[in-house]
Amino acid sequence: QSVLTQPPSVSGAPGQRVTISCTGGSSNIGAGYDVHWYQQLPRTAPKLLIFGNNNRPSGVPDRFSGSKSGTSASLAITGLQDEDEADYYCQSYDSSLSGSVFGGGTKLTVL
Amino acid sequence: QVQLQESGPGLVKPSQTLSLTCTVSHDSVDSRDYYWTWIRQPVGKGLEWVGRIFTTGTTNYTPSLRSRVTVSVDWSKNQFSLELRSVTAADTAIYFCARELIITSRLDYWGPGILVTVSS
Numbered sequence: 001q002s003v004l005t006q007p008p009s010v011s012g013a014p015g016q017r018v019t020i021s022c023t024g025g026s027s028n029i030g031a032g033y034d035v036h037w038y039q040q041l042p043r044t045a046p047k048l049l050i051f052g053n054n055n056r057p058s059g060v061p062d063r064f065s066g067s068k069s070g071t072s073a074s075l076a077i078t079g080l081q082d083e084d085e086a087d088y089y090c091q092s093y094d095s096s097l098s099g100s101v102f103g104g105g106t107k108l109t110v111l
Numbered sequence: 112q113v114q115l116q117e118s119g120p121g122l123v124k125p126s127q128t129l130s131l132t133c134t135v136s137h138d139s140v141d142s143r144d145y146y147w148t149w150i151r152q153p154v155g156k157g158l159e160w161v162g163r164i165f166t167t168g169t170t171n172y173t174p175s176l177r178s179r180v181t182v183s184v185d186w187s188k189n190q191f192s193l194e195l196r197s198v199t200a201a202d203t204a205i206y207f208c209a210r211e212l213i214i215t216s217r218l219d220y221w222g223p224g225i226l227v228t229v230s231s
Contacts, residue, residue, distance in 0.1 A: 002157065033215075033216070034215040034216070034217065036215070036216070036217045036218070038158075038218070044223075045207055045221040045222065045223050045224050046158065046207075046218075046221060047221070048217060048218065048219050051215065051217045051219070052215055052217070057219070089157065089158055091158075091160075091216070091217075091218070092216070093215075093216040097173065097174060098171045099160055099162070099163070099171045099172070099173055100148075100160040100211070100216050100218075101160060102150075102157060102158040102159065102160060103157075104157045105157040105158065
């Protein structure tokens with residue numbers, strides 16, 4: 001049972017828009033700590049996709065965006081492409097644990 | 112470009128100690144801006160934050176592993192290490208090391224990961 005809750009899977013057709021939710025609580029997202037998102041392609045290490053709730057590292061397409069409100073955050077992907085098929089994880093700091101926590105991960109399938 | 116590389120045995124016997132090292136290139140474990148962090152991922156499952164160390168030696172660990180885990184740093188070799196004692200099959204996972212920004216806890220650089228199997 002992860003501290004941050006994500007849907008196990010989402011899917012969409014090429015060109016469509018999908019969103020992935022990440023729900024936390026009062027000691028992590030709700031306490032104002034930043035949410036970060038990672039993309040993990042098969043058999044590779046996770047890659048930072050969105051940092052500080054809604055910022056993209058250099059090289060990440062603007063098709064990827066993040067948002068945060070209250071105790072939840074969301075990752076949106078527009079103009080879905082085949083290469084977006086991957087696992088996506090949210091992460092935040094948790095003050096009650098004095099460390100970071102991850103969501104359980106969401107598998108994105110491009111139909 | 113910052114690089115991290117995990118190393119260590121890929122097979123550990125039950126009840127023994129898992130020991131891994133992460134070698135950092137193009138940054139210093141002496142940095143005051145970052146933690147140096149371990150994350151693990153059972154094959155086919157999600158990510159678990161394990162623990163981290165700051166250059167002062169200050170550490171934080173996930174509660175479920177706190178009694179069995181130690182993260183340490185070797186400034187002379189620009190490395191940090193993970194030790195997990197009394198391992199069981201449940202500790203079989205891919206272990207990643209990463210750089211964690213102090214201010215926001217974002218993990219901006221990761222090693223490729225190393226699979227450690229616990230089996231007799």
